[in-house]
Amino acid sequence: MSLLRTRIDLDAIADNARLLKERVGSARLMAVVKADAYNHGVERVVKVLEPIVDAFGVATAAEACAVESASTRPVLFWMWVPEQDAIDALAVGAHIGVPGLFHARELVDAEIPASVYVMVETGMHRSGVDPQDWDEVFVLLRDAEHITVLGVCSHLASADDPASPVTDRQKAEFERAIARGRELGLELPVNHLANSPATLLREDLFYDQVRPGLALYGASPESSELKPAMTWEATISVVKPIRAGECVSYGHTWTAERDGWIAVVPCGYADGLPRSAQGRFELGVNGGRYPQVGRVCMDQIIIDLGDNTAGVAPGDTAVIFGEGGMSAGEFADALGTIPYEVLTLPKGRTVRVYEEE
Ligand SMILES: Cc1ncc(COP(=O)(O)O)c(C=O)c1O
Structure with missing residues (x-):
């Protein structure tokens, strides 16, 4: 088995x-x-979710093609420029998000059959058709015979803060936007806005479809009912x-205050653990928690075992985050980031190990 793993609980x-x-509902x-x-x-x-969910959402055309080949459910992608990979994704049946007037014009001119969602700007100010362009985009897409408009969608900027107006x-x-599109003759049967926090906290934002990511992986702090799916762990190599x-x-940035024991954990910044994480987190080993000390190296970190009364030994498992260690949320707080970034840290020599009943 690899020394460094993410254990993924598919169940x-x-x-x-x-x-x-x-x-x-x-x-x-x-x-x-x-x-x-x-x-x-x-x-x-995708294989695990296929029987449960109604559709998949991804950012890029390449991601859409990968999901299309693994699933019979509709797949939507929303980050693209008019290049071959977007055309390839449309050719295999992926649905496409229209994030601006430029994109709407390109799709109309391309004359390739496409099922689209109009991504409307509602306040995120990232991707989305600006309100002054709504009419033009709705009419352009409505009048193009090769285009089917499935609905409108948008993305929430602050749903994780229930107090935010x-x-x-x-x-x-x-x-x-929905009302305006309908006034202009579009049916707009499937409209969606809710990300994970809105899906967990705001029933009034469900509309026809919800679009959560983080909650599926159990790292959403808004619900204790969700189960975390990822554990990042390593086999202790030296004690x-x-x-x-x-x-x-x-750099000798940490000095032992008394005689004791240390352990080496084979995970470093080449594996996605930020060098700036030094001294800010604890690893779980055999039910105990031990602080990481000293510089984060390219391939390894060191933990302080104190007197090592628990008898930690080479071959034991050290949990960086997940089951048996800090939760992804705790780890994120310790590093000054968010669970989204924490889940996407593990890389380098990390090998995925799947658990499924
Ligand atoms: C457009 C869009 N919709 C939905 C999501 C899912 O968000 P979350 O993971 O917060 O549920 C994302 C992720 O950032 C996104 O970019």
Whole structure:
């Protein structure tokens, strides 16, 4: 077995999807599986989700093609420029998000059959058709015989902060866009806005479909019912004594205050653990928690075992985050980031190991 692994609990992902599906009732569930299913491995995740969800969502055309080949469900991609890979994705039947007037014109001129969602700008100010262009885009797409408009969608900027007034402003803009599209003669049967926090916290934002990602992987802090699916762990390679006054790792930035024991964990910045994480987190070993000390190296880190009364030995498993260690949320807080980034850290020599009943 590899010294460094992400253990992926596929049953947890399936359970989370079932829970979300039940929660949203008659609304469709589009599972967001971009970025290699948030680094859980898109092929296996799609296979597990296929019987539970109604559709998949990804960012790029290449991701859409990968999901299309693994699934019979509709797949939407929303980040593209008019190049061959987008045409390839349309050719295999992927649905496409229209993020601006330029993109609408390109799709109309391309004369390639396409099923589209109009991504409307409602306040995120990232991708999305600006309100002054809504009419032109709706009419262009409505009048193009090779284009089917499935609905409108948009993305929430602050749904993870229930106190933020931004979400209600976005909701109002979203509903204004749907109403305007319908006034212009579009049916718009499937409209979607809700990401994970909105799917968990805001029933009024379900519309015809929800579009969660993080919650599927169980790392959403808004719900204790969800099961975390990823554990990042390594096999301890060395355990040895250290004397009071001795220092560890590059630059000798940590000094042992008393005689004790240290362990070496084979995970470094080449594997996605930021060098800036030094001294900010603890690893779980055999039910105990041990602080990481000294510089993060390219391939390894060191943990302080104290007196090592628990008898930690080479071959034991050290959990960087996940089951038996800090949760992805705790780890994110310790590193000054968010669970989304934490899930996508593991790389380099990390090997995925799947668990499924
Ligand atoms: C356009 C879009 N929709 C939905 C999602 C899913 O968001 P979350 O993972 O917060 O559920 C994302 C992810 O960032 C996204 O970019």
